Amino acid sequence: MPRKGMTDRVLGVALAALGLAAILGAAAIEVPFLGDPVGPKPFPIAAGAVLVACGLLIAARPGEPVEWPSAARLGAIAAATAALVLFAVGMRPLGFVLATAVTVAVAAAVFGARIVHAVMLGLGTGFALFWLFDRVLEIPLPLGLLAPLLR
Template sequence: MTNRFLGLGFVAVGAVILFLSLQLPQPMAATRIAYGPGFFPTILGAVVTIAGLLMAIINPADAFEEDEEHDAFAWRQYIRPAIVAAAALVYILFSTQLGFLILAPIILTMLLVMGRVVLWQAFLIGIAGPVIIYILFAKLLLVPLPLGLLAPIGAYL
């Protein structure tokens, strides 16, 4: 993506921020102040819009550093990060219902397999890891990790 397109993108982002900020209510009656909740975001929206516009016009050249990883970003390269993001999304949506001890081993094993870890190792780490983490955080440090389906036997976990 060129900086020109990015600049135009930020003009759009800035415009959205401006639009939303201007819709925020005026200062409340109980406070005698001329600046409401929209004051600060409005400035920020304007800054983003102007900076984006300048970027689209000037198209600044990047000072490229020798960095081997940035060559040729093909769309294939985004597949595996997308799977990782999807795994996080599944955890966000379903961990409360399914529980950490059910969902985490599945996700961990899957990511390990995706990273071409030998199958038996992946299963071993995938199951032992979350159990150890659960004992450490939920039992010792009392972080309320979701029990989900295991809630009925929660007294024993």
């Protein structure tokens, strides 16, 4: 079990680090000329400073502990995330229909569908959305492997 307030401590430090990175990143910007008295640096530096201050405040005074999901639920979330990455990676080589089919099928399975149902839903969604976007709304989508079939 995580200790009380652990989430907030980690969160606070991470936010402060992000703020610090923003400050350093902004300070490193090279400005060829100044169009106005402020320039492009101070605004991100100020936002970064607010972030650092809030992060430290959160880490110093953690609130109620956060209950993180069980390993099984985290696994389901990881699987759904993987399905989304699969969509991004598969979009060009596989084409929209198959990428959607795979992603929707995996997501449906993670949400507890039977495999047959998941695959049917995936393919149905792939073709239906392709028809809607590509044909009705005329937003072109990659054809991928199914190019001979869809053209």
